[in-house]
Amino acid sequence: MKKGSKAAEPDTTGIASNASRTDARRKYDPEQTKRNILDVATQEFSAMGLTGARVDAIAERTNTTKRMLYYYFGSKEGLYQAVLEKVYGDIRALEQDLHVSELDPIEGMRALVEFTFDYHDRQRDFVRLVTIENIHGAKYVEQVKSFKGRNVTVIHTIEDLLSRGIAAGLFRSDVDAIDLHLMISSLCFHRVGNRHTFGTAFGRDPSHPRLRARHRAMIVDAVLRFVRKED
Amino acid sequence: MKKGSKAAEPDTTGIASNASRTDARRKYDPEQTKRNILDVATQEFSAMGLTGARVDAIAERTNTTKRMLYYYFGSKEGLYQAVLEKVYGDIRALEQDLHVSELDPIEGMRALVEFTFDYHDRQRDFVRLVTIENIHGAKYVEQVKSFKGRNVTVIHTIEDLLSRGIAAGLFRSDVDAIDLHLMISSLCFHRVGNRHTFGTAFGRDPSHPRLRARHRAMIVDAVLRFVRKED
Amino acid sequence: MKKGSKAAEPDTTGIASNASRTDARRKYDPEQTKRNILDVATQEFSAMGLTGARVDAIAERTNTTKRMLYYYFGSKEGLYQAVLEKVYGDIRALEQDLHVSELDPIEGMRALVEFTFDYHDRQRDFVRLVTIENIHGAKYVEQVKSFKGRNVTVIHTIEDLLSRGIAAGLFRSDVDAIDLHLMISSLCFHRVGNRHTFGTAFGRDPSHPRLRARHRAMIVDAVLRFVRKED
Amino acid sequence: MKKGSKAAEPDTTGIASNASRTDARRKYDPEQTKRNILDVATQEFSAMGLTGARVDAIAERTNTTKRMLYYYFGSKEGLYQAVLEKVYGDIRALEQDLHVSELDPIEGMRALVEFTFDYHDRQRDFVRLVTIENIHGAKYVEQVKSFKGRNVTVIHTIEDLLSRGIAAGLFRSDVDAIDLHLMISSLCFHRVGNRHTFGTAFGRDPSHPRLRARHRAMIVDAVLRFVRKED
DNA sequence: CATGAATGAGGTTTCATTCAT
DNA sequence: AATGAATGAAACCTCATTCAT
Numbered sequence: 001m002k003k004g005s006k007a008a009e010p011d012t013t014g015i016a017s018n019a020s021r022t023d024a025r026r027k028y029d030p031e032q033t034k035r036n037i038l039d040v041a042t043q044e045f046s047a048m049g050l051t052g053a054r055v056d057a058i059a060e061r062t063n064t065t066k067r068m069l070y071y072y073f074g075s076k077e078g079l080y081q082a083v084l085e086k087v088y089g090d091i092r093a094l095e096q097d098l099h100v101s102e103l104d105p106i107e108g109m110r111a112l113v114e115f116t117f118d119y120h121d122r123q124r125d126f127v128r129l130v131t132i133e134n135i136h137g138a139k140y141v142e143q144v145k146s147f148k149g150r151n152v153t154v155i156h157t158i159e160d161l162l163s164r165g166i167a168a169g170l171f172r173s174d175v176d177a178i179d180l181h182l183m184i185s186s187l188c189f190h191r192v193g194n195r196h197t198f199g200t201a202f203g204r205d206p207s208h209p210r211l212r213a214r215h216r217a218m219i220v221d222a223v224l225r226f227v228r229k230e231d
Numbered sequence: 232m233k234k235g236s237k238a239a240e241p242d243t244t245g246i247a248s249n250a251s252r253t254d255a256r257r258k259y260d261p262e263q264t265k266r267n268i269l270d271v272a273t274q275e276f277s278a279m280g281l282t283g284a285r286v287d288a289i290a291e292r293t294n295t296t297k298r299m300l301y302y303y304f305g306s307k308e309g310l311y312q313a314v315l316e317k318v319y320g321d322i323r324a325l326e327q328d329l330h331v332s333e334l335d336p337i338e339g340m341r342a343l344v345e346f347t348f349d350y351h352d353r354q355r356d357f358v359r360l361v362t363i364e365n366i367h368g369a370k371y372v373e374q375v376k377s378f379k380g381r382n383v384t385v386i387h388t389i390e391d392l393l394s395r396g397i398a399a400g401l402f403r404s405d406v407d408a409i410d411l412h413l414m415i416s417s418l419c420f421h422r423v424g425n426r427h428t429f430g431t432a433f434g435r436d437p438s439h440p441r442l443r444a445r446h447r448a449m450i451v452d453a454v455l456r457f458v459r460k461e462d
Numbered sequence: 463m464k465k466g467s468k469a470a471e472p473d474t475t476g477i478a479s480n481a482s483r484t485d486a487r488r489k490y491d492p493e494q495t496k497r498n499i500l501d502v503a504t505q506e507f508s509a510m511g512l513t514g515a516r517v518d519a520i521a522e523r524t525n526t527t528k529r530m531l532y533y534y535f536g537s538k539e540g541l542y543q544a545v546l547e548k549v550y551g552d553i554r555a556l557e558q559d560l561h562v563s564e565l566d567p568i569e570g571m572r573a574l575v576e577f578t579f580d581y582h583d584r585q586r587d588f589v590r591l592v593t594i595e596n597i598h599g600a601k602y603v604e605q606v607k608s609f610k611g612r613n614v615t616v617i618h619t620i621e622d623l624l625s626r627g628i629a630a631g632l633f634r635s636d637v638d639a640i641d642l643h644l645m646i647s648s649l650c651f652h653r654v655g656n657r658h659t660f661g662t663a664f665g666r667d668p669s670h671p672r673l674r675a676r677h678r679a680m681i682v683d684a685v686l687r688f689v690r691k692e693d
Numbered sequence: 694m695k696k697g698s699k700a701a702e703p704d705t706t707g708i709a710s711n712a713s714r715t716d717a718r719r720k721y722d723p724e725q726t727k728r729n730i731l732d733v734a735t736q737e738f739s740a741m742g743l744t745g746a747r748v749d750a751i752a753e754r755t756n757t758t759k760r761m762l763y764y765y766f767g768s769k770e771g772l773y774q775a776v777l778e779k780v781y782g783d784i785r786a787l788e789q790d791l792h793v794s795e796l797d798p799i800e801g802m803r804a805l806v807e808f809t810f811d812y813h814d815r816q817r818d819f820v821r822l823v824t825i826e827n828i829h830g831a832k833y834v835e836q837v838k839s840f841k842g843r844n845v846t847v848i849h850t851i852e853d854l855l856s857r858g859i860a861a862g863l864f865r866s867d868v869d870a871i872d873l874h875l876m877i878s879s880l881c882f883h884r885v886g887n888r889h890t891f892g893t894a895f896g897r898d899p900s901h902p903r904l905r906a907r908h909r910a911m912i913v914d915a916v917l918r919f920v921r922k923e924d
Numbered sequence: 925c926a927t928g929a930a931t932g933a934g935g936t937t938t939c940a941t942t943c944a945t
Numbered sequence: 946a947a948t949g950a951a952t953g954a955a956a957c958c959t960c961a962t963t964c965a966t
Contacts, residue, residue, distance in 0.1 A: 028929055028965070049366055052282035055957060067931055070958065130428055131362055135280050138427030151432035178433050179442075179449060182422060189425065190417035196369030197361055198413065201382035206413055218410060225456040261946075286940055297941090298948055307940065490944070490950055511828055514744035517936060529952055532937065592890055593824055597742050600889030613894035640895055641904075641911060647891075648883035653875060656882065658831030659823055660875065663844035668875050680872060687918040723925080748961055758927055759962090769961065 034072050036063050042083045046125040049132045050080050050140075077140065084133060085144045087126045091119055092150050100157055105165030109227065112157065113184055113220050120188040121212060127192045154181055165227065172229045183226070187219045265303050267294050273314045277356040280363050281311055281371075308371065315364065316375045318357050322350065331388050336396035340458065343388060344415055344451045351419040352443065358423045385412055396458065403460045411458070418450045496534050498525050504545045508587040511594050512542050512602075539602065546595060547606045549588045553581055554612050562619055567627035571689065574619065575646055575682045582650040583674060589654045616643055627689065634691045645688070649681045727765050729756050735776045739818040742825050743773050743833075770833065777826065778837045780819050784812065793850050798858035802920065805850065806877055806913045813881040814905060820885045847874055858920065865922045873920070880912045 040061045044053045055076050059066035073079035098115055100108040120127055133141050141147050158177040165171030191198070191206040199205040206215070271292045275284045286307050290297035304310040329346055331339040351358055364372050372378050389408040396402030422429070422437040430436035437446065502523045506515045517538050521528035535541035560577055562570040582589055595603050603609050620639040627633030653660070653668040661667040668677065733754045737746045748769050752759035766772040791808055793801040813820055826834050834840050851870040858864030884891070884899040892898035899908070 030929065033929085049280060049282055051280060054955090056955085065931065066958090068929085071930070076957065128366065130425060131366060134425050134427045135283070135359065135362065135366075136427075138431045141428055142431050148431065148434075155433065178435055179446070181433075182429065182437055182446075183418065183449070183453065185425075185429075186417045186421035187414065190421050191413055193424075194361060194365050194416075194420065196365045197372055198416075200369045200373050200379065202386065202409055202412075204409060211410075214407075215410065215413075218414070222414065222453060222457045226453045264946095285938090287938095296948055299946090301941070302947075492950065495950085511742060511744055513742060516934090518934085527952065528936090529938095530950085533951070538936065590828065592887060593828060596887050596889045597745070597821065597824065597828075598889075600893045603890055604893050610893065610896075617895065638907075640897055641908070643895075644884055644891065644899055644908075645880065645911070645915065647887075648879045649876065651887065652879035652883050655886075656823060656827050656878075658827045659834055660878075662831045662835050662841065664848065664871055664874075666871060673872075676869075677872070677875075680876070684876065684915060684919045688915045726925095747959090749959090760927055761925090763962070764926080 030072075033064055033068060037069055037072065037079070038082060038086060041069075041079050042087065042125055042129075045080055045083050045132065046128040050077075050136060053080075081140050081144055084129060084141050085146060087123075087129055088141070088144075088147060088150065091123070091126060092153060094119065095154055095157065098157075101160055105161050105168055105170055106224065108161045109165070109224060110220050112161065113188075113223050114216065116184050116188045117216050117219055120192050121207065121216075124192060127189060130189075131193050162227070170229060171227045175227055180223075180227070184219075184223060187222065191215060261303075264295055264299060268300055268303065268310070269313060269317060272310050273318065273356055273360075276311055276314050276363065277359040281308075281367060284311075312371050312375060315360060315372050316377065318360055319372075319375065319378055322354070322357065325350065329388070332391055336392050336399055336401055337455065339392045340396070340455060341451050343392065344419075344454050345447065347415050348419045348447050348450055351423050352438065352447075355423060355438075358420060361420075362424050393458070401460060402458045406458055411454075414457070415450075415454060418453065422446060492534075495526055495530060499531055499534065499541070500544060500548060503531075503541050504549065504587055504591075507542055507545055507594065508590040512539075512598060515542075543602050543606055546591060546603050547608060549585075549591055550603070550606075550609060550612065553585070553588060554615060556581065557616055557619065560619075563622055567623050567630060567632055568686065570623045571627070571686060572682050574623065575650075575685050576678065578646050578650045579678050579681055582654050583669065583678075586654060586669075589651060592651075593655050624689070632691060633689045637689055642685075642689070646681075646685060649684065653677060723765075726757055726761060730762055730765065730772070731775060731779060734772050735780065735818055735822075738773055738776050738825065739821040743770075743829060746773075774833050774837060777822060777834050778839065780822055781834070781837065781840055784816070784819065787812065791850070794853055798854050798861055798863055799917065801854045802858070802917060803913050805854065806881075806916050807909060809877050810881045810909050810912055813885050814900065814909075817885060817900075820882060823882075824886050855920070863922060864920045868920055873916075876919070877912075877916060880915065884908060 037058070041053075041058050044058045044061075048054070048057075053076070055066060055069065058079075059069055062069070069079060073082055095112075095115065098111060100112055103111055155177050158181055162171055162175060162177060162180070166173045195205055195207040204211075268289070272284075272289050275289045275292070279285070279288075284307075286297060286300065289310075290300055293300070300310060304313055325346075329342065331343055334342055386408050389411055393402055393406060393408055393411070397404045426436055426438040435442075499520070503515075503520050506520045506523075510516070510519075515538070517528060517531065520541075521531055524531070531541060535544055557574075557577065560573060562574055565573055617639050620643055624633055624637060624639060624642070628635045657667055657669040666673075730751070734746075734751050737751045737754070741747070741750075746769075748759060748762065751772075752762055755762070762772060766775055787808075791804065793805055796804055848870050851874055855864055855868060855870060855873070859866045888898055888900040897904075
């Protein structure tokens with residue numbers, strides 16, 4: 001898969017490095033080529049599914065040819081896996097930036113839920129790709145090396161919040177961190193992922209901007225009520 | 232290819248052979264053929280998605296030939312829509328048996344959530360088909376005549392529960408029925424629909440039987456805490 | 463592989479059966495279609511090798527389309543295997559027609575060698591296909607069901623000749639049947655299979671008609687001298 | 694890709710670093726690079742055939758890159774021809790060492806056959822490449838300059854043996870030298886070149902070491918019986 | 925001398941569908 | 946009512962080769 005190509009950083013002097021890094025006209029820029037393909041592929045796979053996506057369609061919207069797609073990613077499936085790797089990497093990276101551990105348990109939990117809500121609300125491609133991957137029994141994401149370890153971080157964040165909340169007498173002590181993560185995900189994911197059938201069934205698109213704030217508050221509320229210690 | 236097709240087996244008794252409309256042994260039975268095709272198609276579409284499913288694969292597992300599939304359903308999409316129609320019809324039948332209105336608000340809410348949980352937990356084909364429909368923007372279900380009005384009954388049930396709960400001083404008064412339905416659906420749907428990626432990410436299949444009772448109680452708990460009036 | 467299709471023999475009355483069996487115009491005749499594809503493929507694979515042969519090229523010289531080729535033979539390799547099966551079947555079938563067991567040992571041996579010589583001399587496609595298959599380590603012919611058992615018959619024929627020759631005091635008793643078959647094959651095969659390099663090297667095409675009779679006699683002579691008992 | 698290429702290793706001794714023409718450690722060594730490519734190509738072409746061999750596969754097993762392959766040999770076919778030239782050159786060198794003319798006719802003939810046998814038995818790459826060339830009608834070897842004249846020496850050797858044998862009353866006088874060479878080649882070549890199909894057909898690999906001595910004796914025996922004058 | 929990136933042309937295969945009986 | 950045979954279009958992928966540095 002040809003990684004670590006140093007071609008993009010030959011200038012180590014610092015002088016004029018700006019030019020070489022941003023010159024969109026340069027003929028050979030593998031990193032940019034790959035990124036370009038990956039971006040287009042993300043849209044196509046997310047819109048059409050793995051089987052529904054067309055390699056030709058992806059190539060056409062790319063700055064390169066279909067051939068490059070195989071050059072860099074080996075196969076349609078390889079490209080699909082690269083897309084999965086990218087999108088899962090993105091959400092977990094952003095979660096890290098939250099620094100929830102610096103907030104008190106309730107505010108931290110709120111921040112985590114709100115982040116999760118916002119992310120799913122905005123990153124519909126991510127939601128669709130996860131859905132698609134589940135139709136395939138997660139068999140592609142299983143082969144993505146970096147996948148398994150990467151997701152544990154959320155659980156650690158939640159465990160930290162829960163234990164601090166319990167210690168402060170704010171949270172009940174019988175909540176499992178993974179179950180809670182599942183609950184939060186469910187609430188944030190479903191309204192985006194299944195918005196079409198939901199909209200058709202009830203005449204109301206649950207992901208419509210007008211409902212956004214209300215749902216956000218509702219979900220935060222539901223989660224906090226769930227974890228809070230009753231007195 | 233295609234062996235042991237029983238369709239060709241002739242009536243050997245000679246008795247009542249002309250009561251052909253109800254004789255299960257008669258040579259051609261359009262209704263049974265259609266049902267057979269529909270059952271196989273349900274599995275295939277649910278397992279592979281609309282684009283992923285193969286007409287040949289469906290035909291092969293059928294008692295008839297590929298040609299019949301077109302004879303009865305016109306096209307791959309037509310067959311897919313017939314599957315959707317059947318699956319949505321099934322759930323409606325069950326919903327009617329709940330008789331939630333005879334229970335007090337809290338027990339009624341519990342019963343509704345538990346029913347929803349159990350249904351999704353058991354009907355994985357349904358969950359998958361809904362997922363698949365959403366990938367296609369719900370454009371096929373929209374054409375299914377009986378679909379639109381069908382789902383409103385749940386909302387009525389929830390509205391009834393909510394208003395009775397409010398009147399009894401048990402429930403808060405600021406909960407929207409459709410939002411609540413969305414919440415319940417989210418919690419019951421996600422753990423089934425996305426169990427593969429979830430399982431891969433966290434090493435725990437959320438739909439595993441061992442977690443079933445715990446999740447069921449958790450979701451009931453979360454919903455009741457959410458609707459309950461705080462004093 | 464769809465065998466035993468009775469489509470070619472619907473007329474059982476005997477009347478006009480001649481017409482239906484030979485009517486080249488009939489639209490659907492799977493057996494003929496398959497045979498046609500197989501014949502063309504034999505030429506193409508023999509001329510170009512497995513990798514060198516082009517599916518398109520085969521299809522083009524066929525009465526049907528490329529699609530039918532996949533319909534009946536599944537893949538390029540499947541077609542290649544079918545070709546192998548056919549050509550190996552042909553030579554062994556003809557060998558059976560020799561009825562060598564009815565001749566005295568020396569004449570029988572002569573007849574067998576002459577048959578082997580003539581067959582290789584005429585069936586250059588066969589020789590080429592065997593060569594090609596050896597380049598692939600015989601891995602395709604190994605998967606041909608009928609292959610292994612079919613070849614043993616020659617060995618039985620040779621064993622019969624040898625034992626009768628020994629009993630009659632004509633042949634030496636220390637010749638192994640398989641080794642002898644290898645010897646005969648070598649002498650008949652090489653002059654055809656490697657005629658091009660031989661011709662280039664020595665300016666004389668060993669398979670040229672003018673040399674045919676001389677080589678035939680030479681090989682018979684060599685084999686008989688080899689098996690004959692010296693007194 | 695391509696790791697551990699030693700080509701980049703600089704001279705660290707500092708001594709004689711400018712005697713670059715013969716220093717094996719120097720950065721660029723065209724002759725060595727060419728030889729390396731040629732060796733790998735010999736294996737690949739011999740294993741896969743001309744059409745079956747992949748330029749990428751050859752390049753990958755090389756110390757250099759694909760580009761170099763074109764730099765030195767122009768094209769895939771050019772490389773193939775270079776391989777042929779090398780391989781035919783190798784056998785000539787060995788043939789010279791035989792000195793058959795110093796032996797009496799029978800021992801000389803035996804020595805020649807044994808040499809031919811041993812050479813084919815050991816040089817499977819050579820056998821395969823000859824086979825491959827014949828599939829392509831020997832059109833590449835024809836363009837190899839040094840090829841044509843090269844093989845005549847064997848014929849002279851055989852002619853010498855034959856005439857000395859005839860003069861001594863040991864050999865028959867009606868044997869053609871080229872025909873005899875063809876016979877010897879046949880017996881030595883076939884058991885190596887077609888060992889795979891032969892092995893599959895008869896359950897016995899004719900090139901197996903255990904059969905080696907027996908076949909060698911058998912072939913010598915057959916040739917001597919053939920040339921010997923009967924009295 | 926050396927090379928990573930790039931490619932057009934053409935390869936094999938699969939798809940949902942229709943034909944002729 | 947039912948079917949085996951047939952198919953055009955388009956899919957995914959691979960090939961030997963060249964470009965720009």
